[in-house]
Amino acid sequence: MIGYLNLILRLVIWFLLTANLSVPNIIIGVTIALLLPHSHKVRGSLTDWLRALWGTIVAIPQAYMEAVEIIFRPHNFEEVTMEQVQPNRPPGLVFLDIFLITFTPKSIVLKYHEENGGYEVHWVRRRKKV
Amino acid sequence: MSELFSYVCLGVGIVFSFWGTSHLLQRRSVFFKLHSLSVADTLGSMAILFGLLLNRPSEWPLLLLAIICLAIWNTMLGYVLAYCSSGNGKND
Numbered sequence: 001m002i003g004y005l006n007l008i009l010r011l012v013i014w015f016l017l018t019a020n021l022s023v024p025n026i027i028i029g030v031t032i033a034l035l036l037p038h039s040h041k042v043r044g045s046l047t048d049w050l051r052a053l054w055g056t057i058v059a060i061p062q063a064y065m066e067a068v069e070i071i072f073r074p075h076n077f078e079e080v081t082m083e084q085v086q087p088n089r090p091p092g093l094v095f096l097d098i099f100l101i102t103f104t105p106k107s108i109v110l111k112y113h114e115e116n117g118g119y120e121v122h123w124v125r126r127r128k129k130v
Numbered sequence: 131m132s133e134l135f136s137y138v139c140l141g142v143g144i145v146f147s148f149w150g151t152s153h154l155l156q157r158r159s160v161f162f163k164l165h166s167l168s169v170a171d172t173l174g175s176m177a178i179l180f181g182l183l184l185n186r187p188s189e190w191p192l193l194l195l196a197i198i199c200l201a202i203w204n205t206m207l208g209y210v211l212a213y214c215s216s217g218n219g220k221n222d
Binding site: 063070103109120 | 149162165166173191192194198201208209213216
């Protein structure tokens, strides 16, 4: 099932790039999407993937809200925290997690600790934490 | 209406870009500058491209692809810069 998500992603990029929905182009796109190398064992459950993809969509308005907040209320204090996740997450989900955290302007991932499953996150805060 | 909204998006993008880039001149840590740059580069440029998308709907596939590429590359390069600057990486 998750393999289909990968295939759909490749096809979306192909059709956006070529902007052409003629039959030969669809055949070429599907052939390339199937021929490109992919890993056969995709780890992570479908719900995890769908949750991460939904998070990506929600992150866009959230990022703009955070940007407006930073602009109008200066966030001058910095802080580093550890965000815990399950250890040994599949690489694709780690990529999406890092993307989601770094995409929002108030937080940036500094490092992923693979062994204990945690992200080191750098934050800007409005007030100093005591 | 759509034209007005497109100019609003372009304006917001330009404001974000200038605001974020102005922080480069301050004496702050690299991470603090990266936070402002993610406002400027990622969100500002995305707003500008979205404004263009509303203005030139016929070019939507390329502009949409540009928005997706911008979001992914800016964010990942921000992470790479933060990772390298934190000084705890194995390959720095």
